[in-house]
Amino acid sequence: MPDTHPADAAFAAVAAFLAGIIGADLGWSAAACAGAALAAATAALIRPRAWKLHVLFFAAFAAGVIYCGAFYAIADAQRNLPLNRGTAFSALIADEPVLTSKGSFLYTADAAPPFRGSFLFLAPPAGPEAEFAYGDLVTISGTLEASREPHAPPIMFSPAVGLVAQHKGFFFRDWMLGIKAAAIREFRGALPADEAGLLGGIMFGYRAGIPPDLRNELSRAGAAHIIAVSGYQIMILVAVCGAFFKKFLPRRASLAATAALIVLFISMTGWRASAVRAAIMGVVALAARAIGEAPNLRNLIAFTAAAMVLADPSAPVFNVGFILSFVGLLGIIFLGPPIRGLLRAGGPAPAHAPFGLRDAAAIVLSAQIAVMPILIRAFGPLSLVGVFANVLVTATIPATMALGTMLAVFGFASGRLAFFAAQCAGFFLRYQLLVIRTFAALAVPVPFSFDSAFFIASYYLLLALFVFSRRSSLRAAGVPASLPP
Numbered sequence: 256m257p258d259t260h261p262a263d264a265a266f267a268a269v270a271a272f273l274a275g276i277i278g279a280d281l282g283w284s285a286a287a288c289a290g291a292a293l294a295a296a297t298a299a300l301i302r303p304r305a306w307k308l309h310v311l312f313f314a315a316f317a318a319g320v321i322y323c324g325a326f327y328a329i330a331d332a333q334r335n336l337p338l339n340r341g342t343a344f345s346a347l348i349a350d351e352p353v354l355t356s357k358g359s360f361l362y363t364a365d366a367a368p369p370f371r372g373s374f375l376f377l378a379p380p381a382g383p384e385a386e387f388a389y390g391d392l393v394t395i396s397g398t399l400e401a402s403r404e405p406h407a408p409p410i411m412f413s414p415a416v417g418l419v420a421q422h423k424g425f426f427f428r429d430w431m432l433g434i435k436a437a438a439i440r441e442f443r444g445a446l447p448a449d450e451a452g453l454l455g456g457i458m459f460g461y462r463a464g465i466p467p468d469l470r471n472e473l474s475r476a477g478a479a480h481i482i483a484v485s486g487y488q489i490m491i492l493v494a495v496c497g498a499f500f501k502k503f504l505p506r507r508a509s510l511a512a513t514a515a516l517i518v519l520f521i522s523m524t525g526w527r528a529s530a531v532r533a534a535i536m537g538v539v540a541l542a543a544r545a546i547g548e549a550p551n552l553r554n555l556i557a558f559t560a561a562a563m564v565l566a567d568p569s570a571p572v573f574n575v576g577f578i579l580s581f582v583g584l585l586g587i588i589f590l591g592p593p594i595r596g597l598l599r600a601g602g603p604a605p606a607h608a609p610f611g612l613r614d615a616a617a618i619v620l621s622a623q624i625a626v627m628p629i630l631i632r633a634f635g636p637l638s639l640v641g642v643f644a645n646v647l648v649t650a651t652i653p654a655t656m657a658l659g660t661m662l663a664v665f666g667f668a669s670g671r672l673a674f675f676a677a678q679c680a681g682f683f684l685r686y687q688l689l690v691i692r693t694f695a696a697l698a699v700p701v702p703f704s705f706d707s708a709f710f711i712a713s714y715y716l717l718l719a720l721f722v723f724s725r726r727s728s729l730r731a732a733g734v735p736a737s738l739p740p
Contacts, residue, residue, distance in 0.1 A: 269557040275319020280572040323568040334372030352385040360385045376411040390424030396475020404567040431522040441666035445677035452682040456482025475695040477641015484524040486533035503603040529580035566626035593725035619645040628705040636700035644694035
């Protein structure tokens with residue numbers, strides 16, 4: 256590969272591997288391999304000096320197809336569950352329960368011998384909280400049905416569940432979730448219900464403590480993403496912790512401590528796709544800085560996606576959270592610099608405000624523009640005024656997270672300091688609630704349905720043309736180096 260930089264070859268291989276997995280998920284494995292072979296052969300004829308790159312691309316594509324099929328085959332062979340018949344057996348709750356849009360809790364569990372494999376069960380709440388938690392050993396009785404979603408585990412609806420024992424999961428995760436639960440109890444003891452629920456959502460992505468009326472208002476205002484842990488929270492964590500640790504520790508020790516805190520934070524938030532993606536990229540970027548190398552952003556995104564897809568090959572096609580996370584990130588990277596340039600046309604932003612209103616606006620606008628067709632297809636109409644609500648709320652998230660951390664820490668040490676932190680946090684939370692409720696009342700749906708593949712393709716083609724026309728601002732931001740002049 257005489258004309259190809261190793262980083263470009265690595266990116267091509269990873270991209271081809273991901274394309275192979277997506278092709279296998281879509282069910283056109285044989286056709287996809289044949290098409291990739293034809294494309295590689297054609298490209299080799301056009302550029303014979305780069306034939307090794309084309310062979311690498313095809314081999315990586317085929318590896319993705321084969322890996323995906325083998326992963327599903329092994330998973331099916333290892334699963335031994337009693338489907339489509341009433342039965343009772345023991346199981347271990349393997350993840351935090353997830354609050355659904357209808358108010359029930361979705362649990363992930365691992366069946367105990369003589370059965371084997373993961374499954375889901377949907378149970379109504381016994382109160383405002385989930386009745387069972389991670390690490391609980393339960394007896395479950397009902398009918399386990401095959402999922403209607405491709406490659407999804409079987410599911411049981413409204414089973415009879417009884418608690419046998421607690422704290423039977425992995426001790427470290429159990430401990431971290433216990434710390435989160437203690438922090439949320441501090442929030443509830445110091446703040447009104449709406450403010451405490453919103454703070455728990457912002458800090459940990461914890462939705463169960465948010466009153467139903469407030470969840471509806473967040474949805475109508477188009478601001479529901481603020482109660483999901485994402486790259487923005489990780490960015491804040493890296494900036495704040497990095498600035499703190501470097502005052503007391505050597506450079507590499509400071510970066511290592513920041514990376515460790517990222518892992519601890521993600522352990523408390525439940526390992527959701529957006530949080531895991533941000534954590535992997537954050538840790539790798541910190542490692543690159545520790546050895547004095549600037550991370551290749553394009554390859555970092557590709558390798559992060561590949562690492563997550565190795566654990567769950569269905570994610571690029573069937574996991575909406577995974578898709579939104581990466582499309583939103585690409586929007587921030589490619590649309591963010593041009594939008595930031597447009598917003599700063601009226602004058603420079605203050606140098607001391609890294610998370611100021613303009614930067615928050617650029618992040619929110621670029622991410623929402625990138626994911627809008629996906630959000631509308633998956634969740635229905637969006638509010639046109641949601642962008643303004645998000646900008647006004649997002650700009651205050653760093654201060655809210657800092658004060659929420661102080662409240663959680665001081666709650667274990669000093670009642671007076673905790674009271675002071677609660678009053679300060681309450682000021683920002685009341686402001687955020689005011690913004691959310693105001694824009695929820697003003698909600699106007701986006702007048703597009705995106706029900707046509709042609710419409711979606713045209714939308715993203717227009718975005719690509721906009722990015723290409725603003726490539727000078729991207730090169731100034733260092734993203735990415737491969738853009739043409």
